[in-house]
Amino acid sequence: MGGGVMAADSKVPISGPGRAAAEAFRAGGAADFLPFLWVTGQVALLTWVVDVYEIEQAAFGHVMQLTLVGFVVHHFLPPALKLPFFVLISVLALGLVLGAVNAAWVVAVGLALIGACHLPISFGKRIAMVVTLGATMVAFQAGWVSSGKISVIWPILGSMFCFRLVVYLYDMRTQGGAFGFWRSLAYFFMSPNVCFLLFPVVDYKTFCKTYYNDEPVRVYQSGATWISRGVVQLVLYRFVYQFLVMDPSEVASAGDLFRYMVTTLLLYLKVSGTFHVIVGMLHLFGFNLPETHHRWLLASSFVDYWQRINIYWKEFMAKLVFYPVNFRLSQREGISEKGALVLSVGISFFFTWLLHSYQWFWIRGTYLLAAPDMAFWGILGLLLAVNMLWQQKFVRKRSLKKGGGWSWKSDLSLGLRTVLTFMAICVLWSLWGAESIGEWLAMWAQAVRVEPGDVGLIGGVLLAVGLAGAMLGRSQREWTYQGAAGKGVAKAAATGLNWRQLGWAGAGVLASCAVLMTPVKTRLVYHASPQVASVLKSLRTSRLNVRDAAILEHGYYEDLTHAERFNPQLFELYSKMPAGMDVRIKGEGIRPTHDFRRRELVPAQSAVFSNGIELKVSAHGLRDREYDLHKPAGTLRIAVVGASEVMGWGVENHETFENLLEDWLNTHNTTDRYSRYEVMNFAVSGYGAIEKLIVLEQRVLDFDPDVLFYMANKKEYQLVIDRIVEAVRAGVSLPYDFLETITAEEGIDRDTHKVLAKGRLRPRAPEMLGLVYNRVASLCRDRGIQPVWVYVPQPGAEPPNRRDINKFFGHAEEAGFDILDLSDAFAGASTDELRMAEWDSHPNVAGHRALAECLKRKLQEHPRLSHLLLGDGVPIDRVGQVFKEPSRVQTKE
Amino acid sequence: MVAPNQDEIARGIKEFILREFLPGENPDELTATTPLVTAGILDSVGTLKLVMYIEEKWGARLSAHETDVEYMNTIGNIAKLISNKLK
Numbered sequence: 001m002g003g004g005v006m007a008a009d010s011k012v013p014i015s016g017p018g019r020a021a022a023e024a025f026r027a028g029g030a031a032d033f034l035p036f037l038w039v040t041g042q043v044a045l046l047t048w049v050v051d052v053y054e055i056e057q058a059a060f061g062h063v064m065q066l067t068l069v070g071f072v073v074h075h076f077l078p079p080a081l082k083l084p085f086f087v088l089i090s091v092l093a094l095g096l097v098l099g100a101v102n103a104a105w106v107v108a109v110g111l112a113l114i115g116a117c118h119l120p121i122s123f124g125k126r127i128a129m130v131v132t133l134g135a136t137m138v139a140f141q142a143g144w145v146s147s148g149k150i151s152v153i154w155p156i157l158g159s160m161f162c163f164r165l166v167v168y169l170y171d172m173r174t175q176g177g178a179f180g181f182w183r184s185l186a187y188f189f190m191s192p193n194v195c196f197l198l199f200p201v202v203d204y205k206t207f208c209k210t211y212y213n214d215e216p217v218r219v220y221q222s223g224a225t226w227i228s229r230g231v232v233q234l235v236l237y238r239f240v241y242q243f244l245v246m247d248p249s250e251v252a253s254a255g256d257l258f259r260y261m262v263t264t265l266l267l268y269l270k271v272s273g274t275f276h277v278i279v280g281m282l283h284l285f286g287f288n289l290p291e292t293h294h295r296w297l298l299a300s301s302f303v304d305y306w307q308r309i310n311i312y313w314k315e316f317m318a319k320l321v322f323y324p325v326n327f328r329l330s331q332r333e334g335i336s337e338k339g340a341l342v343l344s345v346g347i348s349f350f351f352t353w354l355l356h357s358y359q360w361f362w363i364r365g366t367y368l369l370a371a372p373d374m375a376f377w378g379i380l381g382l383l384l385a386v387n388m389l390w391q392q393k394f395v396r397k398r399s400l401k402k403g404g405g406w407s408w409k410s411d412l413s414l415g416l417r418t419v420l421t422f423m424a425i426c427v428l429w430s431l432w433g434a435e436s437i438g439e440w441l442a443m444w445a446q447a448v449r450v451e452p453g454d455v456g457l458i459g460g461v462l463l464a465v466g467l468a469g470a471m472l473g474r475s476q477r478e479w480t481y482q483g484a485a486g487k488g489v490a491k492a493a494a495t496g497l498n499w500r501q502l503g504w505a506g507a508g509v510l511a512s513c514a515v516l517m518t519p520v521k522t523r524l525v526y527h528a529s530p531q532v533a534s535v536l537k538s539l540r541t542s543r544l545n546v547r548d549a550a551i552l553e554h555g556y557y558e559d560l561t562h563a564e565r566f567n568p569q570l571f572e573l574y575s576k577m578p579a580g581m582d583v584r585i586k587g588e589g590i591r592p593t594h595d596f597r598r599r600e601l602v603p604a605q606s607a608v609f610s611n612g613i614e615l616k617v618s619a620h621g622l623r624d625r626e627y628d629l630h631k632p633a634g635t636l637r638i639a640v641v642g643a644s645e646v647m648g649w650g651v652e653n654h655e656t657f658e659n660l661l662e663d664w665l666n667t668h669n670t671t672d673r674y675s676r677y678e679v680m681n682f683a684v685s686g687y688g689a690i691e692k693l694i695v696l697e698q699r700v701l702d703f704d705p706d707v708l709f710y711m712a713n714k715k716e717y718q719l720v721i722d723r724i725v726e727a728v729r730a731g732v733s734l735p736y737d738f739l740e741t742i743t744a745e746e747g748i749d750r751d752t753h754k755v756l757a758k759g760r761l762r763p764r765a766p767e768m769l770g771l772v773y774n775r776v777a778s779l780c781r782d783r784g785i786q787p788v789w790v791y792v793p794q795p796g797a798e799p800p801n802r803r804d805i806n807k808f809f810g811h812a813e814e815a816g817f818d819i820l821d822l823s824d825a826f827a828g829a830s831t832d833e834l835r836m837a838e839w840d841s842h843p844n845v846a847g848h849r850a851l852a853e854c855l856k857r858k859l860q861e862h863p864r865l866s867h868l869l870l871g872d873g874v875p876i877d878r879v880g881q882v883f884k885e886p887s888r889v890q891t892k893e
Numbered sequence: 894m895v896a897p898n899q900d901e902i903a904r905g906i907k908e909f910i911l912r913e914f915l916p917g918e919n920p921d922e923l924t925a926t927t928p929l930v931t932a933g934i935l936d937s938v939g940t941l942k943l944v945m946y947i948e949e950k951w952g953a954r955l956s957a958h959e960t961d962v963e964y965m966n967t968i969g970n971i972a973k974l975i976s977n978k979l980k
Contacts, residue, residue: 174958205961307936318937323957326941337945341938391938398914398934400922 158362223283230276249758255454257447298473349381418469634675642711644685660852688719789817796831797841825854925969
C-alpha cells in the first residue's frame with residue numbers, strides 16, 4: 001500500500017529460507033539448535049565485554065543485556081510475533097534508559113508522527129500534517145516552548161524520526177516498501193536508538209527487504225561479528241583518543257602535523273564502531289541490514305571514499321537528492337550531461353552539510369554554522385564532482401572475474417592511489433576538525449620544521465596504508481547499501497547452514513573477546529610492562545583525554561560555541577547534559593575585571609551555579625564564611641588559593657573541603673596552642689598559577705596568614721600558557737616582567753594566532769611555572785608564611801600518566817614548598833559518587849568530604865606540618881618565626 | 894513502430910555494458926542474472942550513463958527511484974522494467 005490505512009502485517013514478516021529455518025528451529029532439531037547456541041554464546045560474551053569496557057556508559061550495558069535476553073526469546077517466537085516482540089524490546093529499552101514516563105511520551109509522540117503519515121487524506125495534506133508536528137517539536141527542542149521535565153525526549157525523537165520519516169514518506173510515495181503497523185513501529189523504534197543518538201539512516205525499503213532474507217543463524221552470526229568489530233573499533237578509538245590525539249598548539253613539526261591529521265581522522269572510529277554495533281544488534285532480531293562502513297581508510301579515490309564511509313548516508317543522499325536532481329536537470333534543455341552531474345553532486349553536498357546541521361539541532365538543540373564545516377563539505381563535493389567527471393570520461397577498470405584479474409602494476413597503482421586519497425582525506429578531515437580556518441592554517445605554519453624521526457613516521461604510515469590498500473582495498477561493491485537486497489537473494493540461493501562459515505566467523509568474535517578481556521593485572525602483562533598494563537587498564541573506562549577535559553572545564557567559564565563540534569567524546573557528554581546545565585555562574589557575585597585575572601568575586605553579593613546552588617560571597621570578597629581583616633589573637637590563619645574545585649563549584653559554602661578542614665581543626669583542637677583556626681578561601685574559578693600569585697600579592701597578604709595552601713591541579717602548565725595567550729591577544733598587559741620577557745622572546749603579540757602562540761610558549765611552560773612558584777614561596781617566606789603546595793585531583797578526570805604532574809611536584813619542591821599530595825583522595829570510591837555529573841568533573845559534596853579527609857590525613861602524616869599546625873611544640877607567637885626558617889632549599893630568584 | 898521485446902532490450906543493454914564498462918571481457922560471462930550493482934559494475938556514474946542510454950535508445954523515461962538495486966542489479970531486471978514501461 002502506498003499510504004492511507006496501515007495493514008496489520010505481523011503475519012508476513014518472514015519469507016524464503018528464513019521462514020523455513022525459523023520454523024525448523026521451532027520444531028526443536030538439535031542440529032539447528034547448536035548453531036543458535038554457538039551464536040548466543042558469542043552474544044553473551046560480547047555483552048560481558050561491553051559491560052567491562054563501559055562501552056557507551058552503563059545505559060548501553062543494560063540495553064545490551066536486554067538485547068541478549070530478547071534475542072533468545074525472539075528467536076523461538078513464531079514469525080507472527082517476532083516484529084511485535086522487537087517493538088516491545090525497543091519500548092522496554094526506552095523505559096530502561098529514560099524512565100517509564102519519558103518512554104511513554106516518546107511512544108505517544110512517535111505514534112502521532114507515524115499516524116500522520118497514514119491519515120486517509122491526500123499525500124500532500126499528510127506531509128503538511130507531519131511538518132506541523134515537526135515544527136511543534138522544533139519549538140520544544142529549541143526551547144522556544146518549555147516542555148518541562150520531558151525535555152529529554154526531543155533529542156531521542158529527533159534521532160528516531162528526523163531522517164527516517166523522510167525516507168518513510170518517500171518510499172510511501174514511490175511505493176518502495178510494504179507498510180504495516182508493526183513493521184512501521186519496528187522501523188522507527190529500533191532498540192539501540194535510545195543509547196545512540198547518532199544513528200545510521202536506515203532505508204525503509206532495505207529494512208523491509210532484508211528482514212530474515214537469509215538463514216536466521218547466518219543473520220545472527222553476522223550480527224555478532226559486527227558487534228565485535230564495532231567493539232574493537234570503539235576500544236581502538238579510546239586508545240587513539242586518550243593517548244595519540246594532539247592539541248593543535250602541540251604541533252611543532254611536520255611529523256606532529258601528520259600525527260594530528262591521522263589521529264583526527266581516526267577519531268571517526270567512534271562513529272564507525274558505533275554504527276557496526278547498532279546494525280549488529282539489529283541483525284540479532286532478523287534485520288539483515290548491510291554494512292554501514294567498509295574499509296574506509298583504504299579508499300582509492302574520492303568516489304570510492306564516499307562509497308565506503310557512512311554508506312547509509314551516501315545511499316540516503318543518492319536516493320533523495322542526487323538521482324532526483326540529476327533526473328530533473330537532465331530533462332532540462334541547455335543543461336549538459338556533465339553540467340547535470342556537477343550540479344547534482346553540488347546540491348547533494350549542500351544538503352549533506354545542511355542536514356548534518358539539522359541533525360545537530362535535534363541532538364543538541366542549537367544550530368551548527370561553522371566555516372570549517374562548510375569548507376569541508378564544499379571541497380569534498382568539488383573533489384567528488386571532478387572525480388566523477390573523470391570516471392565518466394575514463395571509465396574505471398571493472399571485471400567479471402573474481403579478484404578482477406589484477407597484476408602487480410594494478411596493485412602498485414591501487415596502493416599509490418590509496419595513499420594519495422588517504423593523505424587528501426587526512427588534510428580535509430583536519431580542516432573539518434579545526435576550530436577555525438585560521439587555526440588550521442596556523443598549524444600548517446608550525447609544520448615547516450622537519451624533525452629527524454618525521455620522515456620515518458610519515459613514510460612508515462603511508463607505506464602501511466599503501467600495502468593495505470593494495471592487498472585489501474580492491475573488494476568490489478558487495479558491501480554497498482543497495483547491494484543488501486541482492487546479497488540476501490544470492491545467499492538465499494545457498495542451501496542450509498555452513499558450519500565452517502559459522503565456525504570461522506564465531507572464532508573471530510571469540511578471539512576479539514579473548515584479546516579484549518586479557519586480565520591487565522596478570523603477572524605476564526604487568527611484569528612485562530607496567531606502562532602497557534596501565535594503558536590497557538585505562539582503555540576500560542570512558543574518560544576525557546587531557547585536552548577535552550580542559551575544553552569541558554573551560555566551557556564552565558567561557559562560551560565555547562560548539563567546542564564539541566568535531567569531538568565525539570565531548571559531543572556525547574554535551575548530548576547528555578540537560579538544557580541549561582552548560583550555563584556558567586550567573587549573578588552579581590562574580591564580575592569581569594578586565595585585567596589578567598579576568599574575573600573576581602564581588603563582596604557581599606551572590607551568584608548561582610548551573611546546578612542551582614548559591615555562591616555566597618563574604619564581605620571581603622571570599623567564597624567563604626565571614627572573617628575579620630585583622631587576625632584575632634591566638635588564631636592560626638591558613639589562606640587557600642586555587643581554582644573552581646577549591647572555590648567549591650556547585651556545593652554550598654559549608655560543604656567545601658577547606659571549610660570541612662577548618663571545622664575539623666577547630667573541633668579537634670586539644671592543644672590550647674591556638675584558640676582558633678581560620679581557613680580562608682581565596683579561590684576563584686578558572687584561576688591558574690599566575691592568577692594565584694596575583695591574589696597572594698594583592699589580597700592574601702592583607703589578612704596576615706600564617707600558612708598558605710597553594711592548591712594545584714593537573715592544568716598548571718596549561719593554564720599558564722592559555723592565560724598568557726588570551727591576555728596578549730586581548731591587549732591586556734602581563735602582570736610580571738619575566739612573562740613579558742618570555743613572550744617577547746617567543747615573538748608573540750596580539751596578532752599571533754593562538755595556536756602558534758601556544759605552540760611557542762609550550763616549551764617555556766616549565767620555566768614560567770617554576771618562576772611563579774619561586775615567587776610565591778619567596779613572598780611567603782619573607783612574610784613568615786609557610787608555603788604548602790597541595791595537589792588536588794579531580795574525580796575521574798586525572799590524566800592516565802602523571803608525567804606533567806610529577807614535574808609540578810619537582811617545581812614546588814625546588815621552590816621550597818612543603819608538599820601534600822591528595823592524589824589518592826578518591827581511591828576506593830566510584831567516580832560517579834564523587835563528581836558533579838558525567839559532564840562536570842568538579843567534586844560534589846562526597847568529593848569534598850573525601851578531599852577534606854585526605855587533607856587531614858596528609859597533614860597528620862607530614863612530620864613538619866603536623867608538628868607546626870597540629871602538634872604542641874610551637875607557641876602561636878613563634879609560628880611565623882619557625883616558618884621563616886626554610887624547610888628545604890632556598891628559592892632561586 | 895513496434896516496441897522491442899524484453900530479449901532485444903536485454904541484448905542492447907548487454908552490448909552497452911560490455912562496450913562501456915567491461916571492454917575486453919568475455920561476453921559469455923555477462924548473463925541476464927549477473928549482478929551489476931552489487932558486483933560493482935554499475936556505480937552512480939555508470940547508472941546515470943545507462944539511464945541516458947536507455948532513454949536515447951528506447952525512449953523509456955525512468956524515475957529516480959527506479960535506479961534502485963531492485964531494478965538495476967541484473968540485465969534481466971532492467972530489461973523487464975523497460976519492457977513494462979514500453980507496453
